Amino acid sequence: QRVEVPAEVIVDPKFSSPIVNMTAPVGRDAFLTCVVQDLGPYKVAWLRVDTQTILTIQNHVITKNQRIGIANSEHKTWTMRIKDIKESDKGWYMCQINTDPMKSQMGYLDVVVPPDILDYPTSTDMVVREGSNVTLKCAATGSPEPTITWRRESGVPIELATGEEVMSIEGTDLVIPNVRRHHMGAYLCIASNGVPPSVSKRITLVVHFPPMITVQNQLIGAVEGKGVTLDCESEAYPKSINYWTRERGEIVPPGGKYSANVTEIGGYRNSMRLHINPLTQAEFGSYRCVAKNSLGDTDGTIKLYRIPPNAVNYVENFEARHKGKKRTKSSESHHPARAQEHSGEDMENPGKRKADLSLGAESIDSIYGNSAAGSRRRQDLGGVLLLLLPVAVAVAMSLATAGVMRETQMTLPPQTLTHV
């Protein structure tokens, strides 16, 4: 008995699953995987779509790009690897099977780039005159395009043009109209696009203004023979030269009974102090505290008067005597109160934190079992159908003709009976 061996059947290959798109930062390795079922004698190729470049065919790397590699698992999972990817590698890639007609599918490789702040047109440290308009600019590259955020160092809020204060503001340009001395300080431009690390740049804003003097007590009384301290506060940037003078402009000589010192309060504020000990008749009178810088100079006046030892009798007498004298005094206008500004120590730069996430886990090769595509021989029904065709036609024709005959028989005359 003969047993017929079934012939080998070549199944048309097909893609088991679509290509999974991949996102990776520059410098990493990228993988695109093409999963094929029933490859058989056909071949798999990888191409770059936008440049229409052949990359690999089966296990051969055709291109001379050294960063391209190909690996396959049981001729089912074809993984193309690109080492040390560049931004120009971003785009569509095609996996192709050489059937006729050709089958193909595409996958997208997205290459992301951490942000980087451009030196131009990003602003550098700025020196401006108080009252002018200032625009700080910050530009950055990266993929996706980075978001620019402005904030001030040490948690100082940013004053907007509307007078509102915010901790941070987005946008490439930070506009400060009518800049004031309290706007002086360090500003941070922070660029981030979701790809670590974020970067930031420190831009120092220096505001220049002429000196200003504030005197808390313009009239001070003291008892002869004791000591006294005169106080002035000055604001200036650049830093001012500070000294004391008497009515006629002579500078108070250092040493002896005079002791003067200048203490820095804030970034641009100073405290001037003059100690006089002991007091004699010659020390009573007017004193001037003077501040000078490159933009101008200003001064404040303090009047020092003598208090008699017998406080009760001599005070009344002193006031009565002064009322009699009609002397005009030029007094400095009192400056309005202002917010006290303190710039603390520099904190650690939060943007420069190097949080390097580990990306690009290798794709796991999926193993497909061999599909037992047994070939079954179809029974040949052509011969039987060919034999049945005339019989079917005959039956159909006979039924139709019988119907016609049955109609015509009614018109026939009845036959005479020949047998009695």
Place this chain on the structure above:
Amino acid sequence: EVPPHYWETPYSQPYFDNSSRREVTATVGQAALLHCRVRNLGDRAVSWIRKRDLHILTVGILTYTNDQRFQSLHSEGSDEWTLRISSPQPRDSGTYECQVSTEPKISQGFRLNVVVSRAKILGNAELFIKSGSDINLTCLAMQSPVPPSFIYWYKGKRVMNYSQRGGINVITERSTRTSKLLIAKATPADSGNYTCSPSSSDSASVVVHVINGEHPAAMQHGNSSATCLRPLSSTSVPFVLATWMSMTVASVAWNSNLNINWNWSPDWRWHWNPKWNWSNLAAGLVGIWSWS
């Protein structure tokens, strides 16, 4: 052994010889050839790609596509890598790219036009010539991309250019892609199917009838009578058999119906009327014949 970095030096970079024709026109059925010449190839591969769908056709001398009409021709040591498309079709028209596997790649595009080229004989498809007159046929091969190498004339299956019959003249001009066939003093024997066949185009045919002026009506009569007496075709035999069987069955059914009507005479049930049966069969046969 050449060090690996040798191929990266500028003087070893491949480049294209631009003397190749980048625009190629081919006719349907004739092989199309696209010639790509690359100098300084080194260890790179030359591939052919169809730009329409990015289908890889050949890599080196290996054919990647399963469309076996595509083939890469290359002689060892030569700079030429030729894409050969046997039996091109109009759908094969488009841009093909010769690509060298440098990084980045260098490539050259070739435009292929596949046209359907057909010859044309001036005048009507059927010519009626009076006996004794001249037969004058003009064949044009205007759509041919290149002038044809030759234009043959056939009568039936016999080449006319070298006919034994005297008085036949063939004048062919390659530049104008034209050929004239002149047959002097035609006789009824010159009637037949004349075919013009350029080497680079499909052929065209014309039917010539040389009529004897004395008996035109007789010829027409003979032609029309031929269509009436058509023999039974072999394809209708199964149908004829089926119809005959149906007529036989129908006649039997008829007789059965007639007998059923007379129940009071059961002895008449199996009596057959031979005249009815035979006349019915004869009528069926005549009908079958007329149908076929």
